[in-house]
Amino acid sequence: MIEYRNLRVALLGAGSVGAQVARLLLEHADELAARSGAGLELVGIAVRDLDAERDVELPKELFTTDAEALILGADIVIELMGGLEPARSYILKALESGADVITANKALLATHGPELFELAEQVGAQLYYEAAVGGAIPIIRPLRDSLAGDRVDRILGIVNGTTNYILDSMHSTGASFEQALAVATELGYAEADPTADIEGYDAAQKAAILASLAFHTRVAVGDVHREGITSITAEQIAAATKAGYVIKLLAICERITDAAGDEGVSVRVHPALVPEDHPLAAVHGANNAVFLHSLAAGDLMFYGAGAGGVQTASAVLGDVVSAARRHVVGGPGVAESAHADLAVLPIEQVHTRYQITLTVEDQPGVLAAIATEFSRHGVSVEAVEQSIQSHTAVQLTEVEPAGGHDEDAATATLVVVTHRAQEADLAATVAALEATPVVRSVASVLRVEGL
Numbered sequence: 095m096i097e098y099r100n101l102r103v104a105l106l107g108a109g110s111v112g113a114q115v116a117r118l119l120l121e122h123a124d125e126l127a128a129r130s131g132a133g134l135e136l137v138g139i140a141v142r143d144l145d146a147e148r149d150v151e152l153p154k155e156l157f158t159t160d161a162e163a164l165i166l167g168a169d170i171v172i173e174l175m176g177g178l179e180p181a182r183s184y185i186l187k188a189l190e191s192g193a194d195v196i197t198a199n200k201a202l203l204a205t206h207g208p209e210l211f212e213l214a215e216q217v218g219a220q221l222y223y224e225a226a227v228g229g230a231i232p233i234i235r236p237l238r239d240s241l242a243g244d245r246v247d248r249i250l251g252i253v254n255g256t257t258n259y260i261l262d263s264m265h266s267t268g269a270s271f272e273q274a275l276a277v278a279t280e281l282g283y284a285e286a287d288p289t290a291d292i293e294g295y296d297a298a299q300k301a302a303i304l305a306s307l308a309f310h311t312r313v314a315v316g317d318v319h320r321e322g323i324t325s326i327t328a329e330q331i332a333a334a335t336k337a338g339y340v341i342k343l344l345a346i347c348e349r350i351t352d353a354a355g356d357e358g359v360s361v362r363v364h365p366a367l368v369p370e371d372h373p374l375a376a377v378h379g380a381n382n383a384v385f386l387h388s389l390a391a392g393d394l395m396f397y398g399a400g401a402g403g404v405q406t407a408s409a410v411l412g413d414v415v416s417a418a419r420r421h422v423v424g425g426p427g428v429a430e431s432a433h434a435d436l437a438v439l440p441i442e443q444v445h446t447r448y449q450i451t452l453t454v455e456d457q458p459g460v461l462a463a464i465a466t467e468f469s470r471h472g473v474s475v476e477a478v479e480q481s482i483q484s485h486t487a488v489q490l491t492e493v494e495p496a497g498g499h500d501e502d503a504a505t506a507t508l509v510v511v512t513h514r515a516q517e518a519d520l521a522a523t524v525a526a527l528e529a530t531p532v533v534r535s536v537a538s539v540l541r542v543e544g545l
């Protein structure tokens with residue numbers, strides 16, 4: 095029997111993910127030791143309440159409320175408490191003591207990542223975080239290692255399971271956002287306070303982490319343009335389906351150029367129309383997927399469970415084995431890669447395609463008036479269609495002119511799809527359309543991605 099050297103592993107937090115990590119460390123100790131080249135001895139679990147009910151039965155003698163003492167005696171520290179503090183202070187303390195740290199804490203990384211990575215580099219320790227994006231899905235290591243020799247230019251990610259579940263059930267059942275959210279809450283997908291998910295904050299944190307890795311540039315969560323899904327209506331979903339799209343909340347990270355032609359990056363989270371034959375359209379329920387394009391590899395997609403205690407524990411344990419192997423072999427490990435230091439450009443500089451739905455007066459000259467506003471702002475129209483939503487037959491050129499703005503006059507619904515246009519020009523077009531007398535309202539503006 096091989097005698098392994100023991101590495102001391104400290105776990106901070108025994109919630110959904112932490113309890114599963116502890117269980118797997120204990121149950122698979124022999125196998126993990128063989129893969130790591132070192133024994134992984136779980137020396138303690140820092141918890142807030144020693145007697146709390148846990149999802150998993152764990153040896154009581156491992157529990158402690160003294161996280162600091164536990165950290166100082168460890169070779170590897172796993173932080174699964176979540177939140178900014180005390181997680182940040184504990185990780186800094188662990189790194190200072192020379193321990194490698196594993197975390198799933200996207201909120202912390204997207205806010206204080208640079209501080210943590212700098213300290214890790216200074217002391218020659220490692221910070222691993224595969225579980226922070228896409229839960230069980232391997233995406234951090236592929237970006238950091240497998241694609242290190244390539245050049246990623248675009249990432250489209252479904253990185254929040256709750257919102258994907260809600261949008262998917264709106265598509266499949268015709269439910270309203272509120273109805274779908276209620277079901278998601280009942281089934282335990284959505285938290286009691288779902289704000290972080292439905293307003294896109296969780297996805298924005300993950301987008302910041304992905305963009306930083308992919309573009310070798312520090313991107314903080316505050317740099318991410320963020321829109322949630324709360325204003326998506328059943329009508330928009332039905333119209334999208336009819337037009338051959340699905341609506342997904344996407345995290346989009348891409349290289350773009352600014353007005354001077356200099357390369358920068360854009361990072362944004364918002365609902366978008368995705369063609370129904372795009373691989374991301376087939377991501378159902380609470381699953382996550384990251385679709386990316388790189389120069390040499392072309393298109394790649396990573397798919398699977400973006401959350402769940404035991405699923406996320408898989409990613410954490412992969413990191414634990416990586417950390418253990420480094421301890422066995424020695425050497426400095428992988429430093430943060432931020433050498434490209436590209437500018438993070440504002441959403442106004444993004445180019446994409448748009449679908450604009452307008453409620454208009456049903457009278458002659460309407461199409462011309464609308465087309466004028468698009469062309470005046472440099473936005474090229476690809477197609478105009480009468481929406482299936484319209485209850486009035488549109489005979490734009492055949493109806494007698496209606497005098498003035500008559501609330502009772504017939505209206506028509508027009509759906510305009512643009513070629514690629516700049517966000518700033520599109521925003522100016524929408525403002526001008528809203529001020530155009532024949533336009534009753536701009537009912538919906540959605541970006542079209544994945545074409």
Ligand SMILES: NC(=O)c1ccc[n+]([C@@H]2O[C@H](COP(=O)([O-])OP(=O)(O)OC[C@H]3O[C@@H](n4cnc5c(N)ncnc54)[C@H](O)[C@@H]3O)[C@@H](O)[C@H]2O)c1
Pocket residue numbers: 106107108109110111112140141142143161173174175176177180198199200201225226229400401402403406
């Ligand atoms: N649950 C998932 O599916 C999932 C997926 C990906 C990433 N994550 C991330 O993993 C981390 C843990 O998530 P979770 O779902 O297990 O959360 P959780 O709320 O179930 O567990 C966190 C645990 O940490 C404990 N804790 C909090 N502060 C503490 C302190 N100061 N000292 C000791 N214990 C403390 C809590 O009491 C709780 O038991 C978070 O950063 C989360 O964002 C979770």
Ligand SMILES: N[C@@H](CCO)C(=O)O
Pocket residue numbers: 229253254255256257283291296400401402
């Ligand atoms: N609330 C997150 C959990 C995983 O980070 C989601 O719905 O995807």
Ligand code: NA
Pocket residue numbers: 224225226227228229230231232233234409
């Ligand atoms: Na992951």
